[in-house]
Amino acid sequence: MALKLNIIIGSTRPGRAGPKIAEWFRKFAEDHGKFDVVLVDLNDFKLPVYDEPKHPRIQEYEKDHTKAWSESVASADAYVFVTPEYNYVAPSSLINALDYLVKEWAYKPAGIVSYAGLSGGLRAAQSLKPLLTSLRMMPIPEGVAVPFFNKSIDEEGTFRSNELIDQSAAVMLDELLRWAEALKAMRAA
Numbered sequence: 001m002a003l004k005l006n007i008i009i010g011s012t013r014p015g016r017a018g019p020k021i022a023e024w025f026r027k028f029a030e031d032h033g034k035f036d037v038v039l040v041d042l043n044d045f046k047l048p049v050y051d052e053p054k055h056p057r058i059q060e061y062e063k064d065h066t067k068a069w070s071e072s073v074a075s076a077d078a079y080v081f082v083t084p085e086y087n088y089v090a091p092s093s094l095i096n097a098l099d100y101l102v103k104e105w106a107y108k109p110a111g112i113v114s115y116a117g118l119s120g121g122l123r124a125a126q127s128l129k130p131l132l133t134s135l136r137m138m139p140i141p142e143g144v145a146v147p148f149f150n151k152s153i154d155e156e157g158t159f160r161s162n163e164l165i166d167q168s169a170a171v172m173l174d175e176l177l178r179w180a181e182a183l184k185a186m187r188a189a
């Protein structure tokens with residue numbers, strides 16, 4: 001059975017571009033053919049600013065939104081975070097969603113698809129990595145950065161990638177699979 005990859009849309013604001021880029025990446029990952037791919041929209045979970053009374057490592061969740069989020073995150077073998085850059089870091093919606101859980105994330109690899117202006121969201125991607133490692137995820141070095149993403153969204157609102165972006169996506173998925181296979185054994189132990 002293929003390992004499960006959750007592609008998580010990190011922005012939640014009305015009118016966001018995140019779903020357009022995530023939808024391209026979902027198709028790309030499906031064509032890659034090595035993962036069982038699921039697109040996860042953070043906005044569906046309506047997570048408020050962290051509101052559980054207990055530390056998440058205890059996993060005694062009181063709120064339905066936390067239970068639903070826990071179930072989604074726990075089901076995956078690997079993650080790809082699709083993130084914009086807000087003031088040079090990842091958006092608070094994504095950081096908050098990461099903070100909600102601990103054990104569900106552990107010993108799984110994560111790739112990052114970032115998008116922004118000139119930076120391609122690389123600053124946001126790098127800013128996420130200390131948080132991912134503190135949750136015992138393995139943020140892989142290979143990533144996808146999309147600079148000036150607005151220029152690659154056509155009149156129908158579809159994101160159109162290019163050869164360089166496709167190459168980086170393929171390399172990231174290949175590496176993510178290697179890590180996901182290795183870390184699955186670690187979780188079983």
Ligand SMILES: Cc1cc2nc3c(=O)[nH]c(=O)nc-3n(C[C@H](O)[C@H](O)[C@H](O)COP(=O)(O)O)c2cc1C
Nearest residue numbers: 011013015016017018084085086087088116117118
């Ligand atoms: C609060 C906020 C901060 C932003 N900061 C940056 C930034 O630091 N660098 C950048 O290139 N673009 C920045 N932008 C522009 C975003 O790249 C652009 O709005 C993008 O669409 C955000 O992703 P989203 O539509 O999925 O929310 C910012 C946008 C917002 C709303």
